[in-house]
Amino acid sequence: MGLKTPEEFKESLRDGRVVYIEGEKVEDVTTHPKLKVAVETAATDYVMAEMPEFRDLAVVVDEKTGEEYSRYFYRPKNGEDLLKRHELMLAASRLNYTTTPFAREMIDSFNGCAITAYTMGNKDYIERIEAYLEYLKKNDLSLAGAITDVKGDRSLRAADPKQKHPDYYVRVVDRNKDGIVVRGAKVHITGSAYLNEMIVMPCRNMTEADADYAVAFATPVNAKGIIQITHPFDYHRGASDFPVDLPVRSHTDALVIFDDVFVPWERVFLCGEWQHAAMSVYNFAYLHRHTAVTYHIAWVELLVGLAAAMADYLGVSRAANIREEMTELIYYLNTMKSLARASCIDCVIQGGLAIPNPVTANVAKYFYANNYHSVVKIVEDICGGLLTTAPSYQDWQNSETKDFMDKYLGGRADVSAEARLRILQTLRHYPCLGTELDVNNIHAEGSLMAERLTIYAEARQDLTLxxxxxxxxxxxxxxxxxxxxKLVQELGVLGKGAQ
Ligand SMILES: Cc1cc2nc3c(=O)[nH]c(=O)nc-3n(C[C@H](O)[C@H](O)[C@H](O)COP(=O)(O)OP(=O)(O)OC[C@H]3O[C@@H](n4cnc5c(N)ncnc54)[C@H](O)[C@@H]3O)c2cc1C
Structure with a gap:
C-alpha cells in the first residue's frame, strides 16, 4: 500500500457512503458541485506529500521497514516532533490558501484514545490501537473525529430517564462475540462526509449509570447505518464577486447518525469503562486545542495582511491611531505563534506520547478565541463602512456605473478602486467574519468555558503554592x-500544571 496520490484519495471516497446536502442525496462526493470543493481542500494533504519542497515535513520514513507514511501517523516523542507537526499543519493551511486540509488533523481523537488505553494499561485496547495505527499508515487514510454528541437536555446526564429519548449520546445497544452495535448521533463533525474513517469517542464524563455511553471506536464512514446530513457552505464566488484566479477552499460539517451501526471488536477502544470517558475526551482536547491554534495562525496572518493593505490603500498607515491598531494585531498574531510553539517545547509525556503542554495549549486557544472579536473589531474599523456597503462586481462591469466607482471609490493616488474593492471582498469572504463563522471561532474545538475549565483544573496546584x-x-x-x-524550588520555572 503506502502513500496515496491525491487521485487515489479521491477514488477512495467513492464507496457508497450515505451523505445528504440541502435536501439531496449525494451520489458521489468527489463530483458533487459543492462537496468536491471540500474534497479538493482535504486532498492538499496528499498533494503536499508529493511536493519536493514539503515531502520531508509531510512524510516520515519507518526506521524498521523503510516504508514512508504520513507524519500525522507518527507518534511524537518530544518537543521537536511536536514542532515538526506544528510546522506541517501551518504550511498545509498556508498552501491551502489559509484553510487547513483537515484530512488527518483529527488523528488527535485517535491519539486521545491511544493515551487513554495506555493510561488504563488495558492490553486488548493497546493491541487494537497499535493494529489500527498500522492500518491507517499502510492505507494512508484520512479521518474525522466525532466527539460532540447532540446531547438533548444539557443539564441531564446521558442515561437520565428525564431525557426525551435515550439516544442523545452515542451508546452501545447490543454486543456479541464479534463486536458491538451503536446508536445515537454526533453533530458538527468536520470533514466526515468526505474523509475515509471516523474516530468516535464520548464528549463528557460519564457515571456508572451511563456505562453504555462510555464508548470509543473507529469506523469507516461508509459503514452500514451511518447517515450524514451536511451543512450548506460557501463553495464558489458569486456573480457579485470580482473573479479571483485561485480555487476556493472550504470545509463543511455534518450531523452524523449512527442508526444501529456494527463495530467489530478490533475497532473498539473503550466500551463501558465509564470512569475513563472524561479522561479520553480530555486527552483529545489537550492535543486538539494546539492543532486549532496552529491552523488559526494562517487565518490571522491573512486577516492582519488585509488590514495592512487597507490601511495602506486609504493612506492612513502612518496615522497614530492606525499604527496603534496595527500594533495590536501584530501583538495578537505573535502571541498566538509564541504560545503555540511554547506548548510544543514545554510538552509533557502522556501514555507514551509527547503532547503539547496542556496549560499552554489551552491558554493559546483561549487567547485566540477570547480576543478574536476584539481583533475583528479593529480590522472592521480600519476597513471603514465600505466593507459592508460596497457595490458589486456586476456594477463594476456595467459601463454606466464603472467609471463612477473607479473615480469615487479610490484611495491613495497610486492605488486603484479595484484593488480596494478586492481587499474588501476577501474580507467579506474571510472564513471568520460574519455571524455564522464568528460562532465557529468561539465553539470549534471546544467552547471558551471548556478551555477555562481545563486551565483551572490543570493549574490549580499552582494556586495553592x-x-x-x-x-x-x-x-x-x-x-x-x-x-x-523548598517553596521557591517547588514554584519552578513553569507552573506545576504545565510540567
Ligand atoms: C465549525 C465547527 C466545527 C466543529 N468540528 C467538530 C468536529 O470535527 N468534531 C466534533 O466532535 N465536534 C466539532 N465541533 C463541535 C464543538 O466542539 C462544539 O460546538 C462545542 O464543544 C460546543 O458544543 P455544542 O455546540 O453542542 O454547544 P451546546 O452544548 O449547545 O452549548 C451551548 C451553551 O450551553 C452551555 N452548556 C452546555 N452544556 C452545559 C451544562 N451542562 N452546564 C452549563 N452550561 C452548559 C455551553 O457552555 C454553551 O455556552 C465543531 C464545532 C464547530 C462550530
Missing part, C-alpha cells in the same frame, strides 16, 4: 529558611 507564598510574605504563615527555599 501562590497562596502559600502570599501568606508567608504577609506573615500569615511562618516558614523556616529551609522551608522557604
Amino acid at each position: 501562590y497562596k502559600k507564598l502570599a501568606e508567608v510574605l504577609s506573615g500569615v504563615t511562618k516558614l523556616s529558611e529551609e522551608e522557604y527555599v
